[in-house]
Amino acid sequence: MPAVSVLIDSTSPADPPWIRPRAVYLHVPFCAHKCGYCDFASLAGADHLADRYLDALARELSLALDGPREVHSIFIGGGTPTRLDATQLDRLLALVRRHFRPIDGAEWTVEANPGTLDEQKLDVLADGGVNRISLGAQSFQPSSLEALERKHRPEDVSRAVELIRPRFDRWSLDLIFAAPGSTLDQWQDDLEQAISLGPLHLSCYGLIFEKGTALWKQRHAGLVRAVDEEVEYAMYAHTIDRLTGAGLEQYEISNFARDGHESRHNLVYWANDAYYGFGLGAARYVGGARAVNTRDLPSYLRRLEAGLDPSGPVERLDAESRARETSVLMLRRTAIGIGRREFMDRTGYALDALCGSEIARSVSRGWLEDDGERVRLTRSGVFLADSVMSEML
Template identity: 35%
Template sequence: MSQSPEGGFGIYVHWPFCAAKCPYCDFNSHVRHQPVDQERFVAAFDRELGHFAELTKGRTVQSIFMGGGTPSLMEPRTVERILDRISGLWSIDDNVEISMEANPSSVEAERFKGYRAAGVNRVSLGVQSLHDRDLKLLGRLHDVDTALRAIETARSTFPRLSFDLIYARPDQTVEAWQAELERAISLAADHLSLYQLTIEEGTPFFNLYNAGKLQVPDPELGAELYELTQAVTAAHGLPAYEVSNHAKPGAECRHNLVYWRYGDYVGVGPGAHGRIQVGANKLATAIERYPETWLENVETHGHGMVENVGLSEEEQGDEYLLMGLRLVEGIDVARYEALAHRKIDPRRLAALLEHGMVEELEGNRLRATPDGFAVLDAVVADLAA
């Protein structure tokens, strides 16, 4: 009998290749100057998916997400074979969400039609900015006109569309961001992902920042930009449902909700992570990051896992807090207590309530307030202590 765990069940497929590495990006993405052997890679995905299917028998897949890297560098036939393999291994929900990330520079109408024919029903475009100067700064390969054409192509091809923008960019003012955001909303279908630029260790931006050659808005301006983002999106009918994600009611990304509601998800492909319930154990899985090493490991062992660790009750509770409090809907306190086998310290909770960091909702739910979102890591640490 098919079943899904609380929070849902999804499949994440990581395609690790990009045409160029963006200077702010710390994701597991790799540039190859020779064509990737997609036949060999899809055969490896087939094997790794089969390995995880053995561990998650009887589940119903509610979402599939192809991330990267740049999954839109895959041939439509590659996508079709991966999706066919998934549907042959698991039961598929009638309303399954099948998302793919795409860069505007790799959008071709015929290729998009191929993805749609393969089963993709939602695309997420990495637009990142609607200003050419900032696109160059961010190392993007597309310009604004290319992005606008990609949005138009995606809207005419897929039932659902989202695109990403990065704000709190160097020299960005509140007024400029408001104008850009309102333009983005006019282009959006029903979902936007809006991220503040963060300087991640190990990236070229990190080195430039430390050398004093890259200036980003100070925390006070960053907070002002964040508050403006919440107000403008809400006023236009795309309120935040998560710290950085905005949607019309009912158009939330179902796959990301699996993560944030602490469901189960299989992660396949180089560098992918997963959380799966196997018997009485909640397992944290991690896959070899380097693509060619992953390929050899899968061909030799049937999978590329380098980590497969059972999570303690405390760790599960902490992860549920960390993920669930990102959501405007918050967490189910009873579920937290069942996972962690402990209650939230009433004194710590009372202090957070008093300082307006969290609020209690009907149905024994708890969520962060707007002030709490601004210091979410500290709120989570307090509740988990």
């Protein structure tokens, strides 16, 4: 295992955004409880390690960066960052400010869960520079929250929003549809309750039974059943119709926002631009090289305490693979899709030389629309996005 003796970032400020990161992700792994569907680098019952974790994160940042970096977007995710107490949150934000200089108008998001927020923590976040909160509501149905093994109650969501609203202009709700046992009526009610809170951004994901999670094991043991495919389809169709009808544009397959409230941080991922990543299990993409940190907390702590690199092997895609990957990521952006000029600038490849025949086939099937400048998923293509994308890859 190599010591972190070389900077991970040898890019220059003049490099384009797909080489030199303008965005940073920091991971906080602590949670009150491990939810049944959760495949993230998160763990419960480890809060006593939080200060040691912040020490390790500080070490990782100072080993990797030789000075402050200018960024357009900061995202602190988890886990549950707001599981940290107010003093620890303050320390985390100071650490971020020491290593990163947000430009004027930069987006700084922190993920939060209902039931972990109070006025003191939100004041620390707002005073420390955070300007956007992403709240993991997931559902307003007691039965779905129970099926997902979420520990908050439906009323905790509106209580959290009441605390967030006076302090932050920008906030988002995350929802999950197709929880085991849920119905279309319940999902429609979820959306109505979410809309009534007035979010400017909503992320709506269909439940995935990720291998190895508690829900995946329950499904394989016959203890829970996935929602029927047609019902899940109807839930997604209703999501698109209802949210766009409420003035929230679908700008990505699972994301909806009022104009100007799109998640700038996630747009970095969907443009295949570079980003820094620090903390347990965090991925980074710097100077064309990708690496992912260990997901094992004791190993992460030990390695950094010994001055060692917490990341796994570095992967470098060849130019064509990177261009293909860029095409499918851009296709996720349902509103703007792939712009031919932007694609050429970012990859050095003409889109049609790379996947012109696959695009033409999907256009003839009605899955893609092509106006000569941009290629976008159609309404029916959005439901088949995985197939369209795998053809392009």
